[in-house]
Amino acid sequence: MSHWGMVCCLTLEWLALGIWVGGLLVLIGAVIPAVFNTFGGQDSGGLFLTRAFEGYHRFVIGALAILCAASWYRWWSGDSAVAVSRGEMMMLAGMVVIAGVIIVWLHPYAAALQSQAFAVQEEAAKKAAFEALFRILMPVRWLYMVNLALGILLIGIKTKRSLYRDGVVT
Numbered sequence: 001m002s003h004w005g006m007v008c009c010l011t012l013e014w015l016a017l018g019i020w021v022g023g024l025l026v027l028i029g030a031v032i033p034a035v036f037n038t039f040g041g042q043d044s045g046g047l048f049l050t051r052a053f054e055g056y057h058r059f060v061i062g063a064l065a066i067l068c069a070a071s072w073y074r075w076w077s078g079d080s081a082v083a084v085s086r087g088e089m090m091m092l093a094g095m096v097v098i099a100g101v102i103i104v105w106l107h108p109y110a111a112a113l114q115s116q117a118f119a120v121q122e123e124a125a126k127k128a129a130f131e132a133l134f135r136i137l138m139p140v141r142w143l144y145m146v147n148l149a150l151g152i153l154l155i156g157i158k159t160k161r162s163l164y165r166d167g168v169v170t
Contacts, residue, residue, distance in 0.1 A: 005073075006073075006074075006077065006079070006082060009070045009073050009074065009082075010070070010074075010082070012066050012070055013066065013067060013070040013071075013158070014158075015066070016062070016063035016064075016066040016067050016070070017063070017067070017151060017154060017155050017158070019059050019060075019062075019063045020059075020060060020063045020067075020095075020147075020151045021148060021151040021152055021155065023056050023059055023060075024056070024144060024147070024148045024151070025148070027052060027053065027056055028144075028148075031049070031052055032049060035048050035049055035052075043118050046114055046118075047114070047118075050110075050111050050114060053107065054107070054111075057099075057102075057103045057107065060099050060103070061099075061103070064095070064096055064099060067092055067095075068092070068096070071084050071088070071089065071092060085157065085161070087157055088154065088157050088158070088161075091150050091153055091154040091157065092154065094150050095147055095150045095151060095154070098143050098146060098147045098150070099147060101143065102140060102143055102144070102147075106136065106139070106140050106143070107140065109136060110133060110136045110137055110140060113129065113132050113133040113136060114133055116129050117129035117130045117132075117133050
């Protein structure tokens, strides 16, 4: 097992977690408030955010591929210093499932509902369409928050393991 191979593996893993967690924090903490305080309209702001989250999803798919490949590589190495713990695998599996549900099912459904709401002209129908959109966006928001928490917990697991491995915590 190459020392530099493992260094690259762990570096890519940390980078993927940084993209996962940092990207979501930036979207939630900076982009969403900026969009709704700048764009002025619900239609243009909502469409912009839909596109922003679609871009984030592409990064998440890449991050998931890196995290899964790196976990496999660490497991395959058999090195106890970089062993993949059961908790780490459970966190990663949960993140994969939640991201899959959002990216494959909920986000496309919400985008379709958004398009329908923007296309309707009659006020009562528009209100009903937006209510349907907001009903689906509530669980999507919660799933994003759960996935953010799982990403942060995974960072904590990896940090704790590195502290014990390096002899910082005895």
